[in-house]
Amino acid sequence: MRGMVFLGNKKTEIKEFPDLVPGPGEVVINIKTSGLCGSDLHTYYAEYTDPNRIMGHEGAGIVTRIGEGVTNVKEGDRVAIYHFITCGMCRYCMSGYGQFCPDKKGLGGAADGTHAEQILVKAENCLPLPDDISFAVGAFIGCFAGTSYSAMKKLQPNGLTTLAVFGLGPVGMAGVQYAKAMGARVIGIDHIPERLNHAKELGADDVINFAEQDTVKALLEMTDGKGPELIYESSGSPQAQKNAIESAAVQGKVCLVGYNGPMSLKTDSIPNLYIAIGKELTIMGSSVMPRHHHYEIIDFIRRKNIDLEKMVTHRFPFDRIDKAFEVFDTGKTGKVIVEM
Ligand SMILES: [Zn+2]
Ligand SMILES: [Zn+2]
Known part of the structure; x- marks a missing residue:
């Protein structure tokens, strides 16, 4: 499977990675939409970056493989992805506030991210995405929205x-x-x-x-x-x-x-x-969001008829993610997304 990495000084590359195999409690998701985020740009501008780290943290897609013991999702489920992989057991994780977990790993930071054809995450990172909520909106809820x-x-x-x-x-x-x-x-x-x-x-x-x-x-x-x-x-x-x-x-x-x-x-x-x-x-x-806000946001945007996808001004196929970053870097865009 292919994923995008930064090479430093605004250079991007799509690289081939080994196929992802879910361990116990893990799932592999086929990414459908990945959003470019302002925080991606901090790494995009950096002189030195990890050339093997797949970037991106705003993603949604379809569960394609599940590991042993996974019961909350099945193959074919549409999901948004909570973008911190957390310990699951500390006081913050227990209360749903995974963004404060001392052992958290952010997608596209300490863990591989969503600018890829596939991603491997814990099953608990899958947030159910109803059919009337697009992959783009699902990706947005996971981060800026x-x-x-x-x-x-x-x-x-x-x-x-x-x-x-x-x-x-x-x-x-x-x-x-x-x-x-x-x-x-x-x-x-x-x-x-x-x-x-x-x-x-x-x-x-x-x-x-x-x-x-x-x-x-x-x-x-x-x-x-x-x-x-x-x-x-x-x-x-x-x-x-x-x-x-x-x-x-x-x-x-x-x-x-x-x-x-x-x-x-x-x-x-x-x-x-x-x-x-x-x-x-x-x-x-205010820092990111607790996991349960995912459900509240879906209720709220449905009730108030808010179309978060109206914020999208540019869409690119994954293969043109280099171009997507160039355009996003002008600062003149709304939301820029890549679609697989
Ligand atoms: Zn973001
Ligand atoms: Zn924790």
Whole structure:
């Protein structure tokens, strides 16, 4: 079977790998859709990468082989893939919050990923995908659309609130759709015109191009000088984090989701934190999602008629994944996927 690896400095290669054989409790899945994620780009840009590690962590497909003792899925089942392989036994795994498992291995990180014809995972990583939910949407729920939902559950947008979305990549764009469906007034912020237009198409009430406007000033003007009650920061830019805290309404909530590689590790990422005291802000982080949100998200998007596939602007066959990364790297796309 074939999988895609990075060779460093934006070079990709599709390589032949040995056929996957499931051990006890494991399954092999034929990948149907794999999404390119902003976090892939951190490795894409790196000078040195593991040339034998298959990348990708947003995948869905069909179970094709099951190992001994597997009972939760059978061959032919459609599944989305939870993208952390976890120990299954620690306090976090037991509560469904596998993203905090100290022994977790991320697909496309410490474990082989979804940019491949097949993947081998634990049976418990298979999240059932009903027939009315496409493979693409299943793949999205496993990463950015799950991350975004989990953050929205913390922020609780509703018809009484204005929610500002900082950064209109896929994590931000899913936030636009969710917050709108939950009833909030939504303001999207980015500097790429294509993304701002796409956010409007997906339901944003207003947008701010921070290359042309001062974000804090514009947000205050749009909210009668008060600032948005809710802020969802998906860009990971230190400047955006600063603007989020400065523009949030008194007693507002700021949820930080964006991680921008090494830039996010700067210790001065969030200056002016004292503002949070004076305004009694609630600042919180949100990281990926607990496993059970998979079911909630499917209920929610069905009930609210949210089509996450509208976020897809580019589709490529797996064989052209090199091109897919080139296009995605321009930053002008919505979601980019490869299909097998
Ligand atoms: Zn992702
Ligand atoms: Zn664990």
